[in-house]
Amino acid sequence: MIIRNKILNLYLFNLIFIGVLFVTSTTSIAQEVTEGQTYSPAGLSQEPVNVKSELFPTSSNEVGDTTFTIYGDASVPFKIYFVNGAQYDNIFNPNPTGIILNGREFNFFCSMEKSIRQNYSNVLEAKEFDYLGKSxxxxxxxREDCLGDNCRYRCYNVFDITDKGSIRQTSFSSLFQGTDSFGDYNNDGKLDFLRVAPKPPKDHIAGEVVTNYLITSYTMRRGIPRQLTDQGNTYYLYVKGTEDVSNFNVLQAYWFFNIKNKDGESAEPTTYFAEYISFDPMYRYLYNPNGVRIEKNRWSVLVTDVGDLESAQEHCHIVNEYNIEEVFIMIDQYSGDITYQVFAGNFVSKESAQAYLKQLQSYGVDGQLVDFLKSY
Incomplete structure (x- = not known):
């Protein structure tokens, strides 16, 4: 009887101990993440991505001057090629590289416009995933310009392999890494993605790590990303988060559903972008990437034109990495859709602009010399 009571008491003690552990555990978890105040990229989409497999190289092969890294376990086997040779130079004549997917060759890119091919093919992560009936x-x-803060970026090359005979490629860069960057944010039944970029506050001290970020969303249409907007207002989150942006508090928002700020209160829908389009639609102003109007001289180099302000600002950043400090944005309002043109330089002399053009061409950028006086 005494033994039975001891066993019973020990059993009751264990039950109480487990109960305390359970309560303590659930309480600590609730304290770590407060509903409505702390978010993660995955939590912004109701339908999570289903990762089918993580892929690794299965073999390699040398054919002539070309090295192939083969991923034989993928549902659509592919191989990454890299051409060797003493004639290639990292800056002036980069080694050709790319991916052969289902017998079709694709280049690597690191921007949504796919205007500048990426000559860096070391894959950090390869995954296949399903989403809303597509693969x-x-x-x-x-990024191949991995210096300083640029090393925080990742280049995404995403291939829609649902129809193996008609594969479509989408490219973009973002600070956040992984499949949590994908979801259906506007509930239209199609795959969207998030792009995360550092956005320091006004009181930011130079040299300190930026932990404020701008999160914007895009949808993929036939391999061409389109920024998600609402009657001209860009959907965005301005947040403060961890260095890898895995968790964050919302400071300012214009989002698809009700967002709580760091105080647990509803964040009022606030349009992010200040007035950026010139007051006079018949005159095109130059702006620096921060939106400050610049007096226009005569000569410049047109680098590219894109459909949204963020992409233009990203291109300005890329051009800076080519040792070109003077980059500008001009808004083209004469076509049916507003486009943002990116220019390098703002010169009085044609010779100075030609020097910029030659410098860009050495990096593989096909710029176009522009005479503002005659063109506009």
């Missing part, structure tokens, strides 16, 4: 292959790599 995708995602490859992630460093």
């Amino acid at each position: 995708y292959l995602m490859l992630i790599s460093f």
Whole structure:
């Protein structure tokens, strides 16, 4: 009887101990993440991405001067090629590289416009995932201009492999890494993605790590990303988060559903972008990437034109990495859709603009010399 009571008491003690552990555990978890105040990229989409497989190289092969890294376990087997040779130079004549997917060759890019091919093919992460009835292959790599803060970026090359005979490629860069960057944010039944970029506050001290970020969303249409907007207002989140942006508090928002700020209160829908389009639609102003109007001289180099302000600002950043400090944005309002043109330089002399053009061409950028006086 005494033994039975001891066993019973020990059993009751264990039950109480487990109960305390359970309560303590659930309480600590609730304290770590407060509903409505702390968010993660995955939490912004109701339908999570279903990762089918993580892919790794299965073999390699040398054919002539070309090295192939083969991913034989993928549902659509592919191989990444890299051409070797003493004639290639990292800056002036980069080694050709790319991916052969289902017998078709694709280049690597690190921007939505796919205007500048990426000559860096070291894959950090390769995954296949399904989403809303479609299949995708995602490859992630460093940006090839990986210096300083640029090393925080990742290059995404995403392939819609649902129809193996008509594969479509989408490319973009973002600070956040992984399949949590994908979801259906506007509930239209199609795959969208998030792009995360650093956005320091006004009181930011130079040299300190930026932990404020701008999160914007895009949808993929036939391999061409389109920024998600609402009657001209860009959907965005301005947040403060961890260095890898895995968790964040919302400071300002214009989002698809009710967002709570860091105080647990509803964040009022606030349009982010200040007035950026010139007051006089018949005159095109130059702006620096921060939106400050610049007096226009005569000569410049047109680098590209894109459909949204963020992409233009990203291109300005890329051009800066080519040792070109003077980059500008001009808004083209004469066509049916507003486009943002990116220019390098703002010169009085044609010779100075030609020097910029030659410098860009050495990096593989096909710029166009522009005479503002005659063109506009």
